[in-house]
Amino acid sequence: MRHPDAPAPGELLGAHYGQCFGCGGDQPHGLHLEARAGEGVSLTAEFTVQPAHQGAPGLAHGGVLTSALDETLGSLNWLLRTIAVTGRLETDFVRPVPVGTTLHLEAEVTAVAGRKIYSTATGRVGGPDGPVAVRAEALFIEVKVDHFVDHGRPEEIQAAMNDPDQVRRARAFEVNP
Numbered sequence: 001m002r003h004p005d006a007p008a009p010g011e012l013l014g015a016h017y018g019q020c021f022g023c024g025g026d027q028p029h030g031l032h033l034e035a036r037a038g039e040g041v042s043l044t045a046e047f048t049v050q051p052a053h054q055g056a057p058g059l060a061h062g063g064v065l066t067s068a069l070d071e072t073l074g075s076l077n078w079l080l081r082t083i084a085v086t087g088r089l090e091t092d093f094v095r096p097v098p099v100g101t102t103l104h105l106e107a108e109v110t111a112v113a114g115r116k117i118y119s120t121a122t123g124r125v126g127g128p129d130g131p132v133a134v135r136a137e138a139l140f141i142e143v144k145v146d147h148f149v150d151h152g153r154p155e156e157i158q159a160a161m162n163d164p165d166q167v168r169r170a171r172a173f174e175v176n177p
């Protein structure tokens with residue numbers, strides 16, 4: 001399942017889009033999540049909860065934690081070299097996560113059936129071996145690059161097409177054999 005050109009275990013994956021709420025470096029209130037390739041079709045990621053991510057006083061918003069899981073699970077696409085979007089994402093919130101906490105995430109693909117990619121993720125606090133705070137099961141669906149071109153707002157699509165780095169990242173996925 002792991003694509004032969006997938007980043008080597010230990011390699012940082014980098015942002016797929018600068019304005020992405022999950023991983024983009026140009027998104028001031030984003031999660032700035034950093035993912036690193038693991039063995040097989042797995043990866044690890046880290047995200048530190050900022051004051052802009054609160055739901056209750058001093059606690060992370062549940063939707064933000066789900067976003068961190070979504071981004072981590074979505075990053076598995078880099079290892080498959082498949083373009084896919086989230087179809088279904090089910091989250092268990094096991095412990096509250098205070099502002100300032102670093103969430104240690106890990107994710108792996110559990111099965112691929114046609115265009116359907118099944119995956120699972122956990123987020124731990126206090127360290128990579130700390131207690132589980134959140135976990136998720138997801139179904140991603142493979143799409144063509146047209147999904148984004150057809151549905152995205154024209155301003156952002158045009159800007160992305162004019163950005164050589166963005167085009168290079170998209171091409172890397174299109175050579176999927």
Ligand SMILES: CCCCCCCC(=O)SCCNC(=O)CCNC(=O)[C@H](O)C(C)(C)COP(=O)(O)OP(=O)(O)OC[C@H]1O[C@@H](n2cnc3c(N)ncnc32)[C@H](O)[C@@H]1OP(=O)(O)O
Nearest residue numbers: 016070071074075077078085086087088114116139141143
């Ligand atoms: C590196 C990148 C990181 C990115 C991280 C962030 C990822 C995201 O958050 S992506 C944004 C959120 N997601 C979206 O916007 C997706 C919106 N949804 C859609 O565009 C469409 O519903 C889409 C593309 C998922 C599926 O539509 P379509 O291509 O017509 O597929 P369709 O034929 O309906 O379904 C294909 C299969 O998936 C199944 N399926 C689709 N959606 C679901 C669902 N929600 N639950 C269960 N099964 C589903 C179908 O039952 C079908 O199964 P089968 O082949 O066995 O019959």
